[in-house]
Amino acid sequence: MNGDATKGILGTAFLYTNKDTVSIGVGTLLSGLIKHKIRPYELLEYVKNHSMVRPYIQGGEPVEYLAHLIPEGGYRSMPKIVGNGVLVVGDAAQLVNAIHREGSNLAMTSGRLAAETILLAREVGDFSENTLDHYRVKLMESFVGQDLKKYKDATHHFDKFPQYFETYIPMMNRAFSQMLTVDGSSKWEKQKKILRDMGSFGEKVKIAWDLFRAWKVMT
Numbered sequence: 001m002n003g004d005a006t007k008g009i010l011g012t013a014f015l016y017t018n019k020d021t022v023s024i025g026v027g028t029l030l031s032g033l034i035k036h037k038i039r040p041y042e043l044l045e046y047v048k049n050h051s052m053v054r055p056y057i058q059g060g061e062p063v064e065y066l067a068h069l070i071p072e073g074g075y076r077s078m079p080k081i082v083g084n085g086v087l088v089v090g091d092a093a094q095l096v097n098a099i100h101r102e103g104s105n106l107a108m109t110s111g112r113l114a115a116e117t118i119l120l121a122r123e124v125g126d127f128s129e130n131t132l133d134h135y136r137v138k139l140m141e142s143f144v145g146q147d148l149k150k151y152k153d154a155t156h157h158f159d160k161f162p163q164y165f166e167t168y169i170p171m172m173n174r175a176f177s178q179m180l181t182v183d184g185s186s187k188w189e190k191q192k193k194i195l196r197d198m199g200s201f202g203e204k205v206k207i208a209w210d211l212f213r214a215w216k217v218m219t
């Protein structure tokens with residue numbers, strides 16, 4: 001869920017359907033919460049009380065509650081991941097793809113590559129940084145390194161320019177809502193209304209430019 005779910009702060013909310021339960025959560029940048037003076041549980045309560053979400057959980061009971069920091073700094077925030085006798089994997093190595101909300105698969109792959117490197121080091125009887133560097137090379141060659149590199153500027157970009165989450169996503173939500181609501185008006189009329197909602201010609205050019213910049217940091 002994008003937009004209102006995070007009150008315009010960079011991030012998303014989610015609702016996963018499990019066999020016997022639903023998992024509901026909201027994730028934003030810590031800096032966004034501080035800036036907007038919102039506590040994490042207040043944002044979660046806001047999502048839970050949203051008219052689109054409430055029916056799914058009404059009458060339900062919380063069976064588990066969790067708050068966790070996710071290191072979303074990405075490629076540019078990665079610490080040194082290899083040293084003499086030490087390898088760093090998963091969240092500790094900042095291996096999180098914030099754009100796709102992935103961390104478990106990166107953590108598991110880094111764990112496997114670290115284990116393979118340790119076996120190799122054991123074979124040659126050398127646990128120095130020089131030998132263990134094999135892990136860093138394999139990690140950066142794998143989808144983990146490739147994906148982190150692909151989105152290396154994305155989080156910073158969306159954090160720096162708040163209009164994406166504050167303005168464009170709500171605008172997009174309104175546009176979809178209008179287009180998908182059957183109310184007797186033609187799609188032409190709806191399209192005109194959506195274009196009007198986007199503002200003056202200058203504002204439309206700015207939106208187009210911002211979308212181009214977003215596309216650049218995502219590809």
Ligand SMILES: Cc1cc2nc3c(=O)[nH]c(=O)nc-3n(C[C@H](O)[C@H](O)[C@H](O)COP(=O)(O)OP(=O)(O)OC[C@H]3O[C@@H](n4cnc5c(N)ncnc54)[C@H](O)[C@@H]3O)c2cc1C
Pocket residue numbers: 025067068069070089090091092095096101102103104105107
């Ligand atoms: C709300 C939320 C939703 C998420 N959704 C997704 C998703 O949909 N898809 C996805 O791919 N990823 C998701 N992630 C990210 C994913 O959970 C993490 O990236 C992943 O679990 C990292 O694995 P890890 O093994 O590195 O760290 P962790 O899973 O955090 O494991 C670290 C373990 O170390 C233990 N530990 C800590 N300190 C000590 C200590 N001193 N001694 C012993 N043990 C210690 C902790 O208790 C913990 O069990 C989500 C994360 C959160 C918080």
